[in-house]
Amino acid sequence: MAGGQGAVVLTIVLGTDDGEVRRFELRPGEKESISIGRAEKRSNIVLKHEGISNTHAELILLNAASGDAAAGGPQLGIRDVSSNGTGFRPPGGAIQRLQKNAATALPSGSLVIVPMKVKAAAGLRFCFTVHLGDV
Helix, strand or coil: CCCCCCCEEEEEEECCCCCCEEEEEECCCCCCEEEEECCCCCCCEECCCCCCCCCCEEEEEECCCCCCHHHCCCEEEEEECCCCCCEEECCCCCCEECCECCEEECCCCEEEEECCCCCHHHCCCEEEEEEECCC
16 A cells, blocks of 8 residues: 555456556645545545435544554555445455445445446446556
């Protein structure tokens, strides 16, 4: 995880593996979250989809006690703050629906799925992959 002291660098690949790549840095006590949603003025990652809330989910820093304590230092987490739900699939795992407003550890390489609840006319869900460090 490159970056300044205490920084957690994450790379987000929007859509499929060849999608747009975005890099972010989170720092304890400074920038501790990245917002995901439909509202351009409130979201760091803007996703235009009918089922995505203005602020849908947040990528957040967890302390070692909340995340993977074996790794030490801050860990990456995700929190669903939406109406239609957020899911994720850790590498090699099954899709899990997040509990609303609960911080959940997010392993590197996880696929994030928004929204989980989709009306038939709204189309498909939107997915992106979150990697710790640069890809």
